[in-house]
Amino acid sequence: MSKIGVHSFVWSAGSSRGELETALDNTQRLGYRLIEFSYLDPAQVDVKWLAGRIRERGLDVAISMGLPPEGDISSADPAIVAHGVDILDRAVALVRDLGGTKLAGILSSAHGKQEHSLSRKGWDTSVAALSKVADRARAAGVTLNLEIVNRFESNMLNTAAQGMAYIRDTGASNVFLHLDTFHMNIEEADVGLAIRHAAGKIGYLHVGESHRGYLGTGTIDFPAIFDALVAIGWDDYVTFESFSTTIVDKDLSLKTAIWRNLWDDNVALARHAHRFIELGLETARLKQALVREAHLPA
Template identity: 85%
Template structure:
């Protein structure tokens, strides 16, 4: 069985106890092993209760986020950078307190379309700031997974190769890439080759379709992606991410330009996605065996 996760926004953009409980139980019932939450404010959510429910259901948990413009750690304004560093520290603490090990998302700069090119100073400021966060995250048992996103959502890390250069500059052992097929489909020369090239620095994977809807109904070459994941021996989580106007988070829906209703029935969507990923990875494994295994005639 593959390790497959689901983003909570498939179920709900809310954070009431009832909504969180429904997210956990539906994910568990459909065979998902991890639930990914966008950052939850501990002042508004009972973190101890949520951590206990996650444990009760035998689930793993990840947290993703995008830094706001007022917390951009690549900024020239040191007060903005300091605010971003504090935001990241709080997110690390949330992951730890929920019993997780992965903080993912747009952690190196603010999330959203930028009106200027990144400067060398901005790169260096981001690297040094994230390095400090990584040191503290290491003590908390948390990895930082830098999401590589398309040009309309960041001006810093748009390809896996850029992410590898950034990780090298941090010198941190607990900073990895968060790869997302939706973004890679826009920016990479070849998604499969990019996965192979980044193999040992991948920490988290998002599976999403080119239009964010049902897997297999867009133009992404999932067979090639699953082949690459099998080829590098990927045995960690792949998490399904999908957005529709059926479920709206005001902030994220605007930043990711979710203007169309790509599905209404989230149970059918999530069931299909888990089966699609499971079968895709299993097929890739069978292909790899056929390529590698040759048998002499038996008689």
């Protein structure tokens, strides 16, 4: 059985106990094995309680985030860099306390459209800061997964190749790529080839459609993506991510330009996505078997 996760914003952008319970219930009921939370504020959520509820359902958990401008670790301002490091350290602690192992998202610079090109100094500043966070994260049993996002959401890591160069510069063993089919569809020359090239450095994966709605209803070549994942032996989570104006989060909806209502029924959406991913991976495995087996006459 494939390991399939779902982003909590498919269910709700809220963090009340009732909303979190519903998100966990829906995740488990529809066959997902991991739930991903974004921008979960420990000041607003009883982390110990939530960790227990996740554990009781037998789910895994991941946390994703994007650094704010005032916490951009590529900044020329040491105070902003220090604030960003503190944000990342607290996020690592949240992952640990929830019983997870993956922190993902835009961790290397501010999340949002930039009005300037990244400088080499900014790159080096970010690498140095993240390397220190990685040392502490390793002690907590947490990996840092750098999301490769499109040009309108970051001026630093837009392709898997750039992410691999950044990882090499950190020299850290617990820093990986967080790939996302929505972003790769915009920036990569060939998404399948990029996945193959990055094999061994991928730590987390988002599957989303070109318009952020139902999988298979946009322009992304999912068979090529599933073929690539099977070819590299990917056996970790494939997490479904989708956004609609039905569910609005103030931190993420504006930055990701969610202007259209692409779905209303989140249960129908999530049920379809789980079937789509499972069938896509199964089909890719069957194709791989066909090209490997000779089937000689008896």
